Amino acid sequence: MARTREFDIDRATDRAMDLFWRRGYAETSLQDLLKELSIGSGSFYAAFGSKEQLYLRALERYISLQHDDLEQALGEAPQILPAVRKVLAALIEADLADPTRGCLVVNASTQCGELPPAADRVTDAIRQVESLLAGALEQAQARGEISPEKDPRELARFLTTFLQGIRIVGRARMGREFAQDALSAAMRVLD
Amino acid sequence: MARTREFDIDRATDRAMDLFWRRGYAETSLQDLLKELSIGSGSFYAAFGSKEQLYLRALERYISLQHDDLEQALGEAPQILPAVRKVLAALIEADLADPTRGCLVVNASTQCGELPPAADRVTDAIRQVESLLAGALEQAQARGEISPEKDPRELARFLTTFLQGIRIVGRARMGREFAQDALSAAMRVLD
DNA sequence: CAGATTATGTATCAATCATTCCAGAAAGGG
DNA sequence: CCCTTTCTGGAATGATTGATACATAATCTG
Numbered sequence: 001m002a003r004t005r006e007f008d009i010d011r012a013t014d015r016a017m018d019l020f021w022r023r024g025y026a027e028t029s030l031q032d033l034l035k036e037l038s039i040g041s042g043s044f045y046a047a048f049g050s051k052e053q054l055y056l057r058a059l060e061r062y063i064s065l066q067h068d069d070l071e072q073a074l075g076e077a078p079q080i081l082p083a084v085r086k087v088l089a090a091l092i093e094a095d096l097a098d099p100t101r102g103c104l105v106v107n108a109s110t111q112c113g114e115l116p117p118a119a120d121r122v123t124d125a126i127r128q129v130e131s132l133l134a135g136a137l138e139q140a141q142a143r144g145e146i147s148p149e150k151d152p153r154e155l156a157r158f159l160t161t162f163l164q165g166i167r168i169v170g171r172a173r174m175g176r177e178f179a180q181d182a183l184s185a186a187m188r189v190l191d
Numbered sequence: 192m193a194r195t196r197e198f199d200i201d202r203a204t205d206r207a208m209d210l211f212w213r214r215g216y217a218e219t220s221l222q223d224l225l226k227e228l229s230i231g232s233g234s235f236y237a238a239f240g241s242k243e244q245l246y247l248r249a250l251e252r253y254i255s256l257q258h259d260d261l262e263q264a265l266g267e268a269p270q271i272l273p274a275v276r277k278v279l280a281a282l283i284e285a286d287l288a289d290p291t292r293g294c295l296v297v298n299a300s301t302q303c304g305e306l307p308p309a310a311d312r313v314t315d316a317i318r319q320v321e322s323l324l325a326g327a328l329e330q331a332q333a334r335g336e337i338s339p340e341k342d343p344r345e346l347a348r349f350l351t352t353f354l355q356g357i358r359i360v361g362r363a364r365m366g367r368e369f370a371q372d373a374l375s376a377a378m379r380v381l382d
Numbered sequence: 383c384a385g386a387t388t389a390t391g392t393a394t395c396a397a398t399c400a401t402t403c404c405a406g407a408a409a410g411g412g
Numbered sequence: 413c414c415c416t417t418t419c420t421g422g423a424a425t426g427a428t429t430g431a432t433a434c435a436t437a438a439t440c441t442g
Binding site: 100109157160172186 | 293298300302342345349351357359360369370372
Binding site: 192193194195197220221222232233235236241242 | 398399400401402403404407408409410411
């Protein structure tokens with residue numbers, strides 16, 4: 001029928017995600033993308049439509065990965081408190097390992113004022129995090145791990161907000177001690 | 192001696208700060224700045240040197256204003272807990288009033304990967320917030336408003352991190368209820 | 383193998399980017 | 413009033429932006 005594509009779109013999307021993640025939307029030029037993906041502009045526009053559309057696709061991919069990670073971390077754990085602490089501690093370590101990345105969703109929230117669909121997607125992604133946490137906290141409360149007087153949704157909203165803060169101080173290179181102190185204090189809200 | 196400048200540099204810096212704040216560094220073009228400041232490019236480069244230098248100057252200005260506001264809010268208040276709550280509640284309202292702004296420091300932390308001096312300034316500004324909070328909390332602890340078992344620095348780091356999170360969820364348009372729930376939960380760390 | 387169809391890469395596009403240049407205008411000192 | 417100095421604003425600057433045109437190459441169907 002026709003010539004077959006010489007590169008894998010999903011793999012290319014992942015590489016583009018990584019580049020947008022590190023460099024930001026505006027600072028990533030089309031030439032940067034073409035070099036990173038090792039394709040020509042013809043192939044690029046045939047496959048992705050535009051830089052904007054690829055960014056949205058990469059954001060989608062990131063949100064999906066992040067969602068799965070969180071779902072698994074909360075689902076597998078026998079107890080909610082250690083699980084939440086572990087998730088946040090892992091984010092702290094990730095930011096320490098590479099402060100140039102941070103969180104693509106957080107980055108998008110401040111980088112995409114002129115890109116409405118990205119802003120909408122960010123709002124939705126944060127709501128997803130809230131929802132996952134609220135569900136896990138509710139189950140934990142039913143198991144007696146959390147005081148029945150607490151409101152799981154309120155706690156989830158708190159943790160979601162704190163999580164965003166962790167990504168910012170991580171990107172701002174405040175250091176491990178700073179972030180871990182903040183985390184230790186934050187965990188006290190849950191007991 | 193020579194011709195006098197027809198515009199006020201400080202006033203122009205404030206207007207530029209506002210523009211960078213709303214639109215971000217990359218999305219604010221020189222033409223945008225020239226129009227906003229109502230000056231020609233000759234005057235611009237004579238007064239500010241470059242777009243990058245003006246951005247750093249605007250960032251400096253923002254940090255200074257933010258620092259003074261926080262210092263005053265914490266200094267004037269008779270009690271630390273209502274003061275902290277008030278500061279955070281005011282940020283929530285500010286983000287609701289104009290979600291396109293957020294916090295210039297937070298924005299800079301994700302928008303200026305290629306601008307090292309800005310990144311350094313961001314780190315320092317967050318340390319300043321930590322320091323102001325830690326000082327106020329220590330004094331409050333001496334006055335008996337906070338349990339002597341608590342570590343003021345840890346609390347300050349927690350609040351600083353949470354504060355960054357508030358700015359993110361504010362920019363992400365999560366809504367008043369969401370942010371206020373998060374705040375209510377966060378305040379429990381302090382008692 | 384012929385033909386239809388799609389991918390590929392190069393050349394090119396107009397638009398915009400930050401910056402520089404420069405001729406003229408304003409202002410104070412002599 | 414003249415001279416020096418600085419400011420002003422618009423016209424270039426070359427570089428880079430995202431995107432397109434197009435000729436060629438590859439692949440599958442028949």
